[in-house]
Amino acid sequence: MDFSPSAKELSHFPFLKKAQDHIKGRFSSLDSLFNDKKGEQLIDLALERIKNAIKVKKSFAPEITGSSDDEIAGYALARIIVSCVHDKTLIDRLTRYESERAYYSLVNEEEWNQNYHQDDGEYSRLCIAIAHELGIQITKDRIPLADYVELVAPLHQDRFNLVNRQLEHGFVDIKKDERYELIRERIRVLLRRDLPHKVPTSVCEKLGPRVALIKKVYQEQMLEQFGTIEESSFPPCMQALISALTAGINLTHAGRFTLTTFLHTIGMDVNGICQLYARSPDFDLEKTMYQVEHITGRGGSGTEYTAPACAAMRTTGLCIHSDDLCERVNHPLSYYRAKKRDLKKGPMKKT
Numbered sequence: 001m002d003f004s005p006s007a008k009e010l011s012h013f014p015f016l017k018k019a020q021d022h023i024k025g026r027f028s029s030l031d032s033l034f035n036d037k038k039g040e041q042l043i044d045l046a047l048e049r050i051k052n053a054i055k056v057k058k059s060f061a062p063e064i065t066g067s068s069d070d071e072i073a074g075y076a077l078a079r080i081i082v083s084c085v086h087d088k089t090l091i092d093r094l095t096r097y098e099s100e101r102a103y104y105s106l107v108n109e110e111e112w113n114q115n116y117h118q119d120d121g122e123y124s125r126l127c128i129a130i131a132h133e134l135g136i137q138i139t140k141d142r143i144p145l146a147d148y149v150e151l152v153a154p155l156h157q158d159r160f161n162l163v164n165r166q167l168e169h170g171f172v173d174i175k176k177d178e179r180y181e182l183i184r185e186r187i188r189v190l191l192r193r194d195l196p197h198k199v200p201t202s203v204c205e206k207l208g209p210r211v212a213l214i215k216k217v218y219q220e221q222m223l224e225q226f227g228t229i230e231e232s233s234f235p236p237c238m239q240a241l242i243s244a245l246t247a248g249i250n251l252t253h254a255g256r257f258t259l260t261t262f263l264h265t266i267g268m269d270v271n272g273i274c275q276l277y278a279r280s281p282d283f284d285l286e287k288t289m290y291q292v293e294h295i296t297g298r299g300g301s302g303t304e305y306t307a308p309a310c311a312a313m314r315t316t317g318l319c320i321h322s323d324d325l326c327e328r329v330n331h332p333l334s335y336y337r338a339k340k341r342d343l344k345k346g347p348m349k350k351t
């Protein structure tokens with residue numbers, strides 16, 4: 001299919017190669033961004049994008065606010081800035097936001113696209129073209145089995161499980177909404193795969209104040225989301241690690257890493273984390289400080305690590321005593337958030 005999207009269409013899907021090609025040559029180099037007013041405006045657009053990605057409640061509008069070219073440049077710059085921040089959770093948030101945004105644009109295409117027309121029953125020309133650009137050979141109501149299996153691997157809803165699907169001649173039947181969901185998932189995976197970019201140190205240094213601002217906003221958002229620290233809401237895996245510490249059992253490197261990153265993300269400071277490790281009978285303050293500062297990004301590397309998801313925890317044998325709530329989450333941080341919410345509402349509901 002010949003796919004010649006308009007600039008406006010590209011601005012809604014700025015991750016497409018055609019979108020990046022569209023603005024190629026606009027900047028002689030990344031450095032040129034720091035020398036004029038236009039560059040400043042684009043960086044501000046990128047910061048806005050990241051701030052929206054950090055918000056708990058995201059909202060999207062059919063019409064973009066800036067020019068199409070600025071929108072595409074803002075997308076690319078946002079990816080450069082989060083690469084400088086080098087925080088895995090922030091990168092995950094931005095890629096999830098970009099995929100949600102594209103999903104919104106696809107589902108609501110009629111509202112913003114004057115070129116909207118249907119090519120394949122109820123699906124638009126643009127939707128089909130984008131799926132193909134992303135390497136998904138999707139048709140009106142089915143998708144090749146191999147594509148399907150790859151796309152649904154990270155999705156947890158039972159309805160995506162192959163045993164719950166209709167299979168025919170190597171194709172899996174899909175519904176209209178699911179088609180959009182699968183495209184969204186493909187976008188998320190592809191965008192995540194490329195990050196963090198290897199950004200020259202000189203560029204990150206020039207972005208320094210902006211990077212610091214994003215770190216501050218991000219930290220505030222995380223604290224707001226996780227609120228005061230409540231050990232009673234920790235997931236069973238983290239409770240088990242703390243119990244092991246208290247019982248004088250030496251945690252493995254993976255165990256220490258997991259517990260430290262978890263505590264750091266929910267807002268515990270380095271001293272608080274060290275105090276927790278002090279429950280261990282063989283506690284060594286200096287060694288613990290060094291390890292904690294390294295993992296939380298204060299030890300010189302600047303890299304902040306994030307607690308592993310449940311799937312990785314299972315692989316390393318750290319998923320212990322999982323309970324009913326565990327079936328609703330795929331990350332210990334989601335467990336913590338949900339449990340706090342449930343406790344606030346009243347007695348825990350059985351699922």
Ligand code: SF4
Pocket residue numbers: 235236237238309310313314318319320321322323326327329330331332335
């Ligand atoms: S399922 Fe996830 S949250 Fe629950 S115990 Fe295992 S790793 Fe922890």
